[in-house]
Amino acid sequence: xxxxxxxxxxxxxxxxxxxxxxxxxxxVDRRAASRLPALLRxxxxxxxxxxxxxxxxxxxxxxxxxxxxxQAQRALAxxxxxxxxxxxxxxxxxxxxxxxxxPFAPLPIVDPEGALAFARVRNARALVLQxxxxxxxxxxxxxxxxxxxxPGFTRIDRQPIGDGGTLLLFRxxxxxxxxxxxx
Numbered sequence: 635x636x637x638x639x640x641x642x643x644x645x646x647x648x649x650x651x652x653x654x655x656x657x658x659x660x661x662v663d664r665r666a667a668s669r670l671p672a673l674l675r676x677x678x679x680x681x682x683x684x685x686x687x688x689x690x691x692x693x694x695x696x697x698x699x700x701x702x703x704x705q706a707q708r709a710l711a712x713x714x715x716x717x718x719x720x721x722x723x724x725x726x727x728x729x730x731x732x733x734x735x736x737p738f739a740p741l742p743i744v745d746p747e748g749a750l751a752f753a754r755v756r757n758a759r760a761l762v763l764q765x766x767x768x769x770x771x772x773x774x775x776x777x778x779x780x781x782x783x784x785p786g787f788t789r790i791d792r793q794p795i796g797d798g799g800t801l802l803l804f805r806x807x808x809x810x811x812x813x814x815x816x817x
Contacts, residue, residue, distance in 0.1 A: 702796030710793035745774040
């Protein structure tokens with residue numbers, strides 16, 4: 635589960651709340667009861683709750699407007715979907731695999747070699763990235779944005795998105811040419 639948490643969801647006060655909740659609020663409160671007055675314990679709970687709410691309401695990540703992104707995903711799915719071998723598509727979000735009519739396999743937070751290993755386990759034959767958004771939350775995959783992708787990745791197609799971003803579609807497995815680009 636932790637490999638699929640995105641930056642915007644794992645903010646510090648929420649992480650602290652998760653740790654306390656995992657141990658059990660009751661147990662933490664019981665142990666603190668002998669050391670702290672009740673008012674201080676209530677104030678601590680209130681502070682944690684307030685910080686989670688304040689951070690969550692103000693924490694924003696830049697993201698492509700939804701309509702531009704959907705149109706780009708549909709266009710790439712129409713063009714590139716025909717060239718893909720059958721099987722799931724690795725992606726950060728399930729939208730492109732849906733438009734391509736393929737099963738979705740969540741892309742873990744790994745480097746390119748880890749993505750290939752995960753793809754073999756899940757029998758995934760393709761990967762789609764939304765650049766620069768996906769690279770912000772999975773920086774180890776930045777090598778896939780190079781003109782020549784790493785071995786095992788063949789760039790099939792790319793689709794610009796209205797805000798200057800790009801969707802990149804890759805076939806996974808052995809490359810069909812030496813430079814990693816489709817012939």
